[in-house]
Amino acid sequence: MRLRMEAFIKSQQEKIVRELEKVDGKRFRIDKWDRPDGGGGISCVLQDGDVFEKAGVNTSIVYGTLPRAAIAKMRVNHKALDPDVESLEFFAAGLSLVLHPHNPNTPTVHLNYRYFETANADGSSNAWWYGGGTDLTPSYLFDEDVIHFHKAIKVACDAHDRSYYPRFKKWCDDYFYVKHRGEGRGVGGIFFDDLDESEKDQEQLFAFVQDCLEAFLPSYLPIVMRRKDMTFGEKEKMWQQVRRGRYVEFNLVHDRGTSFGLSTPGARVESILMSLPLTARWEYMHEADRGSREERLVNVLKKPVEWV
Numbered sequence: 001m002r003l004r005m006e007a008f009i010k011s012q013q014e015k016i017v018r019e020l021e022k023v024d025g026k027r028f029r030i031d032k033w034d035r036p037d038g039g040g041g042i043s044c045v046l047q048d049g050d051v052f053e054k055a056g057v058n059t060s061i062v063y064g065t066l067p068r069a070a071i072a073k074m075r076v077n078h079k080a081l082d083p084d085v086e087s088l089e090f091f092a093a094g095l096s097l098v099l100h101p102h103n104p105n106t107p108t109v110h111l112n113y114r115y116f117e118t119a120n121a122d123g124s125s126n127a128w129w130y131g132g133g134t135d136l137t138p139s140y141l142f143d144e145d146v147i148h149f150h151k152a153i154k155v156a157c158d159a160h161d162r163s164y165y166p167r168f169k170k171w172c173d174d175y176f177y178v179k180h181r182g183e184g185r186g187v188g189g190i191f192f193d194d195l196d197e198s199e200k201d202q203e204q205l206f207a208f209v210q211d212c213l214e215a216f217l218p219s220y221l222p223i224v225m226r227r228k229d230m231t232f233g234e235k236e237k238m239w240q241q242v243r244r245g246r247y248v249e250f251n252l253v254h255d256r257g258t259s260f261g262l263s264t265p266g267a268r269v270e271s272i273l274m275s276l277p278l279t280a281r282w283e284y285m286h287e288a289d290r291g292s293r294e295e296r297l298v299n300v301l302k303k304p305v306e307w308v
Contacts, residue, residue: 001093001202005115006061009095010042012213013059016097017044019217020057023050023224025215028057033268038064043271047278048138051228054273057097062114066090066118069265078194081118081127088126089119093205095213096257097277099220104240106227107138107145108186108247109220110275112257115206130205132191133168135176137186137247139240141297143157143307145223150307152219153190160208163199173304178225178250183301202244203305239294241281248280 017028026049034040039062046052066088071081083090094114101108113132120126136149152168156163172191177184177273190212195205251258288294 005093007120009059013057013095017057018048018067020055024051025280026050034108035062053102054278055099055102057234058271058274059095091117099303100277103230104139104232104236106224107136110135111216118215129194129196130209132174133189133191135172139243140293147307149219152215154308156211166281178246192297242283242286244277244280245282248276251275
């Protein structure tokens with residue numbers, strides 16, 4: 001499974017980068033890196049493109065030893081981990097992407113799908129699981145875009161288990177929540193973690209993750225093509241900057257993936273912080289005008305909507 005997951009995410013990375021370059025017209029910078037403590041990855045980043053202000057599509061395949069402190073932190077969300085061991089060998093393979101477009105009418109999108117294994121000192125298996133999801137973060141709300149995005153995800157989920165979409169949609173709404181602001185980071189999608197043999201067998205879950213990842217381009221590119229050339233002014237750009245500030249707040253304050261990545265020995269900080277936008281803004285006591293498009297977005301973020 002380690003080799004198959006690695007091969008799959010690398011092939012998807014190449015495909016996604018190729019399709020995004022067609023849309024943007026500019027090329028990604030490709031950095032292949034090694035992790036001193038084991039493994040490495042490929043970071044593909046585009047900055048100041050024609051469509052995307054910043055776009056990152058990263059794969060990482062890392063392995064090594066988790067110290068007791070890291071095990072204790074992970075066990076909060078992964079009950080199968082043995083809390084009494086001093087260390088565990090681990091393997092993690094994942095693809096993550098974040099796309100921040102120039103045009104405020106085009107939504108930011110995030111995706112991450114990953115596979116994780118731990119092993120005991122004698123090499124015997126300790127635990128394995130899949131995690132991931134994808135979610136949309138618009139600055140301006142176009143209902144048809146959000147419905148299209150959610151429908152594409154729901155089709156991928158329903159092919160495997162009709163309980164997945166409503167269950168993982170709620171998980172996404174609950175997880176991508178900026179607690180100190182009392183609002184969601186965006187308009188959701190799906191999110192799941194700790195899917196292991198208690199859920200389905202490994203082959204079934206691998207097939208599910210494959211379908212979800214392959215649904216990404218059809219779920220997002222049509223939205224980009226509809227919105228990337230829309231006109232906008234200084235007001236819209238300013239609002240986008242404020243919303244990006246909220247995005248940054250979630251990633252640095254609440255996101256478990258960012259926290260775990262930065263606390264892992266030998267972590268590549270540039271790749272972990274790839275998710276942050278190139279520019280953002282924090283205005284003191286900023287509020288949307290009453291009855292405005294901006295206020296409508298905020299109202300939706302305060303109360304999740306069932307889009308499909």
